[in-house]
Amino acid sequence: MVLMRMKLPFERRVKLAQGLWLLSWTATLAGALTFTLGCLLKTELQRRAEVMDNTEIHVVPNTLMVVSLASLGINYFAGRVCQEALDAGRFPRWKAFMKPYWGASLFFTLLMLIPVIISYAMKGNLESSLEIGLKNGIRFYKDTDTPGRCFQKQIIDRLQMEFKCCGNTDYKDWFQVQWVSNHYLDFSSKEVKDRVRSNVDGRFLFDGVPFSCCNPSSPRPCIQDRLNNNSAHYNYEHQTEELNIYARGCREALVTYYMGLMNSIGAGVLSVFLVQSSVLVSLRYLQTAMEAVAGQENTEIETEGYLLENGMKEIVMEYLNRLLAFVKLNQVGGEEVRAGAWPTPA
Known part of the structure; x- marks a missing residue:
């Protein structure tokens, strides 16, 4: 059963292609904004690296930057497709790339939610990292003549003055x-x-x-x-x-600062995710609607667009059957190998 079917006459396909072109470039700008936010968070974490015990929290800005760079390519391709979507003679050259492209776009769009989830899940990790880092920073505060710790006093003093805090806990x-x-x-x-x-x-x-x-x-x-x-x-x-x-202790001040920063970035990433999802949905409708036009002289006919060719139940069962067939094939192959390795005595 086709999921979310929609009739698209020629006029609606034109408007869909025009709207998708504008939306794809909006999403491109949003991807650039996401990359900037990832760089900002990365820079802020690097600035306080001396008072952090580990760098696991860097997975949040790193993922943001990777996803945003991927979204730039995704949305550029979407803009090129929608420009040629109404030309039935030129659209088929994109046809072979549409399914892999749509799958990769869906993957990176969903991956955009990972940093938002991780930023909340790693709050405890951030606190423990700052607790150990600040404890070491306070302990080495006096070692201004020790190589590798010469600037520890300056770092702690600037930190306490900037965030209006004192000590680790207090x-x-x-x-x-x-x-x-x-x-x-x-x-x-x-x-x-x-x-x-x-x-x-x-x-x-x-x-x-x-x-x-x-x-x-x-x-x-x-x-x-x-x-x-x-x-x-x-x-x-x-x-x-x-x-x-x-x-107030500096650990509490830094956790509040970083969580506030990541919450603000998370809200921006969710907005970008909605724009990116709109691009994918619109492109999927345009793709399926134009597939019915390809190869026909009359491009002004009414066609149907849909989101998924089958319902969710059929899709899940299809992939489940493929997985079971793959497992069964491996089991049969393993039995044949064992039978050949241990021949029965005559």
Whole structure:
């Protein structure tokens, strides 16, 4: 049973071809936009590569760029076909390519949904990647003279100022690491000696944070040392001084930023998917309608276009029968091989 049949007289075929030409070039521009969005997301992920533990999330922009490049070729071909679709003498030269082209177009159009699904599914992966990356970044913050980590301090400071965050989970993460290099510690000081000796690993730990955690919206000069000691500062109560330093952790800030970016890109990709689907459906109707015109002198006859030659049930059963026949053929071939390998004794 033919699925979604539609009668298409000559005038409607002309309008369909004209509309498809315009729609195909719109989809071409949309494909270029998708490629730009993929490059944008790729760039943003590369910018924060130092605070990410793995690169699995890069599958989202990579897939977007591959699909968008494929859509450019798909829509260019669709524009060429619809230009010649009304010329019965020239259309048949495309006929041999239409089914493979339509199948490849359908594949890449459905593949366009994969990045949208992955972007939501990999939220947990993004969080764990940022958690480990930020933890290492904070730990190596002081290693400004170590090759490979020279810019770690600059990266973390810029990150905290740009996203208005502090630490991994919160500002207390800085209390658990020695973020001040030994080059800038006075080991002749009793306070420094006591703090180093009181730690099992011999690290200098204190309740302070880097300057990049300071909130410029605070009405008082930033307090970044002895944050938990109320008596060390005049008129200070650390539990109520919310504006002194950023309270939000950088992991939460980055996850919110990237998920917001991917949600916006996902909405744009879904719009492109709808345009691309419209191109495929229109091209399929034009193809099936023009197949009835091919080889006839009168091109102004009324024809029928359809989406699928058979219903979904018939298509599924056809492919299922082919699969069963293929499996059965392999089983018969395997039995013949075994029979030839182990001949029966005389």
